Amino acid sequence: MARYAAFLRGVNLGRTRKISSADLRAHFSAMGFEDVGTFRTSGNVVFGGASGSEAKLNAKIEKALSAAVGFDVTVFLRSEDEVRAIAAHEPFPAGHVEAAGGKLQVSILPAKPTASARKKVLALATDQDRLVFGERELYWLPSGGILDTELDLGAIDNLIGPITRRTKGTIELLAEKFFSE
Numbered sequence: 001m002a003r004y005a006a007f008l009r010g011v012n013l014g015r016t017r018k019i020s021s022a023d024l025r026a027h028f029s030a031m032g033f034e035d036v037g038t039f040r041t042s043g044n045v046v047f048g049g050a051s052g053s054e055a056k057l058n059a060k061i062e063k064a065l066s067a068a069v070g071f072d073v074t075v076f077l078r079s080e081d082e083v084r085a086i087a088a089h090e091p092f093p094a095g096h097v098e099a100a101g102g103k104l105q106v107s108i109l110p111a112k113p114t115a116s117a118r119k120k121v122l123a124l125a126t127d128q129d130r131l132v133f134g135e136r137e138l139y140w141l142p143s144g145g146i147l148d149t150e151l152d153l154g155a156i157d158n159l160i161g162p163i164t165r166r167t168k169g170t171i172e173l174l175a176e177k178f179f180s181e
Contacts, residue, residue, distance in 0.1 A: 001034070002050045005083045005174060006061060007108050008043030009074040009164040019043070019069055027068050031061065039174045042166070046178040054079075074162055076108040080179045082135075087168075087175035091132040091139035102142030102149075104168040109136045113160045120159050124152055138163070 006028075011019050019027075021038040024045050028036040034049035050057055058077050065073040078086070086106060097104060113121070118133055125131040128143040129151040138160070142149050157163060 001048055003035075003046070003048040003080040003179070004050055004057070005078050005080075005178070006043075006045040006047070007076040007078070007164050007166065008045070008065075009076065009162060011043035011073060012041050017071060023069075027065055028061075030068075031064050037178060039177065040170065042170070043164070044166070044170070044174055046174070074164070076110065076164055078108070078136075083171065083175050084179050086134065086137060087172040089134060089139075091134065092130060092141050096130065096141060100141050101144040102146060105140040105142065105146065105165050106168050106171055107138040107140060107156070107163040107165045109138060109163055110161050112136050117159045121156055124155060126151070139168070140165075 008019075008024075011017055021041060024038050024043075025036045028045055028047050032049065033047035036045065036047045038045050054077055058075055061075045061077075062073055065075070092104070112135060113133070121138065122131055122133070129149055130141040132139045138156070140151070142151070
């Protein structure tokens with residue numbers, strides 16, 4: 001059976017979209033998944049016992065979570081191998097990362113963007129906000145805090161659909177804790 005990480009969009013933001021880690025584990029266990037674990041409180045769930053296509057699995061989780069918590073939850077699944085690959089990938093030269101005032105971000109995308117969407121998104125990059133695509137990820141190296149950026153994050157969402165973002169460090173730690181070989 002396959003193991004996955006589910007990255008949930010927009011949970012534990014504000015007062016009305018709260019889900020505790022214990023409740024997330026219970027909801028995933030109730031869906032029949034095994035070895036359920038959570039990482040930090042930003043909507044990162046790791047689980048096993050999954051079968052079927054990723055699309056069907058994603059739809060099952062979104063439907064069950066939305067029913068359980070009373071609001072829509074967008075889910076982005078990545079296999080164990082994909083999480084390890086994201087954690088290991090170095091999208092920018094080390095000197096750029098060291099010189100940046102911000103933390104390297106990974107935007108997890110719903111699907112591989114079209115060539116046209118990629119081109120338009122990359123046209124938004126600057127020396128202060130570097131962008132590089134992975135398979136179904138967009139790596140962003142901001143020069144400062146993400147709240148201080150001039151990068152048009154709304155335009156990116158409009159071009160490639162809803163995303164969820166984590167620091168690369170979070171994904172590295174999640175991979176090390178749950179998917180180390």
